[in-house]
Amino acid sequence: MSKNTKQTSSRIGRLASETLKSSSSSQVAKSLAASALSQRSGDKQTGAKMEDKAARVLASDRSAKETKELAASVLSQANKQR
Template sequence: MSNNTKKTSGKIATLAAHTLNSPTSSATARSLAASALAQKSTDKQTSAEMEETAGKVLGSDKYNEDTKALAASVLSQANKAR
């Protein structure tokens, strides 16, 4: 299995923390934020389920720019072989 060595940037990690602390954040945004933070300082990669969620977010007009930024970050850290 091919590994993706990308890590979440400080800017995205800050956005993710704000998203998790905001009472108005959607469940989808919170899931993406948690995934992004889990990949900040570890070798963890995006799961297939989160890849699918991130792809749907990026293809939808329903989500705001912050949620799309989290989705893009999570998707960029996906397993290269999938």
């Protein structure tokens, strides 16, 4: 299985941090933010369940711009063979 070595950028890291601190952020946004932050360094990559959640957010017309940014970052760090 190939490994995706991409890491979360500092800009997305800041957005993820702000999302987690905000009481108005949705649970979906917070879970995407946590996933993005966990991939800030090291060799972690997006799991299948989080990949599915991120894809659903990107396909939704109702998701906020910031949530979609987090979803795109998380999805870009998924396993390329899935």
